[in-house]
Amino acid sequence: MKKKIIRKRRAKNARKKIENLDIFRLSVYKTAKHIYSQIFSIDNKSTIVSASTIEKKIRKDLSKTGSIEAAKKIGRIIAKRAIAKNIKRVAFDRSGFKYHGKIKILAESAREFGLKF
Numbered sequence: 001m002k003k004k005i006i007r008k009r010r011a012k013n014a015r016k017k018i019e020n021l022d023i024f025r026l027s028v029y030k031t032a033k034h035i036y037s038q039i040f041s042i043d044n045k046s047t048i049v050s051a052s053t054i055e056k057k058i059r060k061d062l063s064k065t066g067s068i069e070a071a072k073k074i075g076r077i078i079a080k081r082a083i084a085k086n087i088k089r090v091a092f093d094r095s096g097f098k099y100h101g102k103i104k105i106l107a108e109s110a111r112e113f114g115l116k117f
Helices: 002-019 068-084 102-112
Strands: 024-030 035-040 047-052 090-093
Touching: 002 090, 024 068, 024 102, 035 068, 035 102, 047 068, 068 102
Parallel strands: 024 090
Antiparallel strands: 024 035, 035 047
């Protein structure tokens, strides 16, 4: 329970800083089974682009939906969808998770396919 409280506090502090930047926000959330990614509008009121491992098209290509391979694929897909909507620059919101493992792989994959953080 304490880990969850600490993660939420880190997320809250990061979102305060991102709010002042006035750019789109790429938010990432992970569970043991799935990885979710969304790009929110500048005013944080609407979701512009999303990708997650619960989508049937994405899930059928993966052996495990909570793996590093899945994070790489989600990063690639979210970058392609964002560029299709003419979004090239985003602020990376890791939702309080530490920047390693799946979160890091997703970010690097998105950068590789054209998103700038």
